[in-house]
Amino acid sequence: MDAITTHNLTKTYGKNTVVNNINLSIKKGVIFGFLGKNGAGKSTFINMITGLVNPTDGSFEILGYKGNSIKEIRHKIGVLPDYSTFYEDFTALDHLKYFSKLLKLSLTKEDLITTLKRVELEDAIHLKTKQFSFGMKKKLGIAQALINKPDILFLDEPTSGVDANSVLNIHSIIKDIALNGTTIFLTSHNLDEVEKLCDEVAIMNKGTIQTGIWNS
Numbered sequence: 360m361d362a363i364t365t366h367n368l369t370k371t372y373g374k375n376t377v378v379n380n381i382n383l384s385i386k387k388g389v390i391f392g393f394l395g396k397n398g399a400g401k402s403t404f405i406n407m408i409t410g411l412v413n414p415t416d417g418s419f420e421i422l423g424y425k426g427n428s429i430k431e432i433r434h435k436i437g438v439l440p441d442y443s444t445f446y447e448d449f450t451a452l453d454h455l456k457y458f459s460k461l462l463k464l465s466l467t468k469e470d471l472i473t474t475l476k477r478v479e480l481e482d483a484i485h486l487k488t489k490q491f492s493f494g495m496k497k498k499l500g501i502a503q504a505l506i507n508k509p510d511i512l513f514l515d516e517p518t519s520g521v522d523a524n525s526v527l528n529i530h531s532i533i534k535d536i537a538l539n540g541t542t543i544f545l546t547s548h549n550l551d552e553v554e555k556l557c558d559e560v561a562i563m564n565k566g567t568i569q570t571g572i573w574n575s
């Protein structure tokens with residue numbers, strides 16, 4: 360069984376088809392990259408297969424579950440959205456505590472600290488997010504997406520707006536997460552990034568896959 364399969368997945372807003380008949384099969388355990396310019400439809404695609412936006416047409420399966428039963432497997436996926444916002448007076452640890460409560464996970468403080476260490480935020484455990492750099496916020500967003508130990512991690516533009524050093528740091532964190540067998544689906548508008556990071560890549564342009572999947 361594949362991690363993600365889509366069948367003619369389509370999203371239309373009015374007359375604008377922003378995701379057009381996408382057919383994809385992504386195997387478990389790979390780092391898959393969706394490369395495309397701004398407005399190509401990458402976020403809309405992620406939003407559909409993570410249950411945030413309803414497809415106009417087509418269907419998908421995540422870990423064998425059909426899209427209309429996505430709530431049943433929500434606990435098996437983690438999502439870093441395009442834009443994450445954080446309460447500025449919460450520390451990194453406060454945030455993870457808050458989200459673990461929202462998700463009704465029974466995690467200890469040690470579990471949460473371990474997750475912060477996985478994204479190399481051990482020095483910022485008690486720091487309020489108003490003092491975080493943009494790259495640190497991306498890492499906290501990844502930590503938040505990891506707290507339920509997902510089988511599939513969706514990362515929407517995990518390095519956009521991040522300085523060069525932090526990009527390398529986030530790449531090594533993503534590779535490390537993949538080493539544990541987590542399937543990773545990420546979007547990017549940076550060819551160099553997906554070539555370095557991903558096992559498989561597809562190029563999206565104006566809602567369609569322009570170049571079939573290649574192994575990088």
Ligand SMILES: Nc1ncnc2c1ncn2[C@@H]1O[C@H](COP(=O)(O)OP(=O)(O)OP(=O)(O)O)[C@@H](O)[C@H]1O
Nearest residue numbers: 372377395396397398399400401402403404441548
């Ligand atoms: N709720 C919406 N209503 C109408 N149009 C939308 C909506 N959401 C997205 N779009 C349009 O769909 C197209 C694809 O947007 P999307 O955010 O999926 O692209 P993207 O590839 O993720 O781009 P970016 O890298 O800028 O985030 C854009 O033209 C956008 O304006």
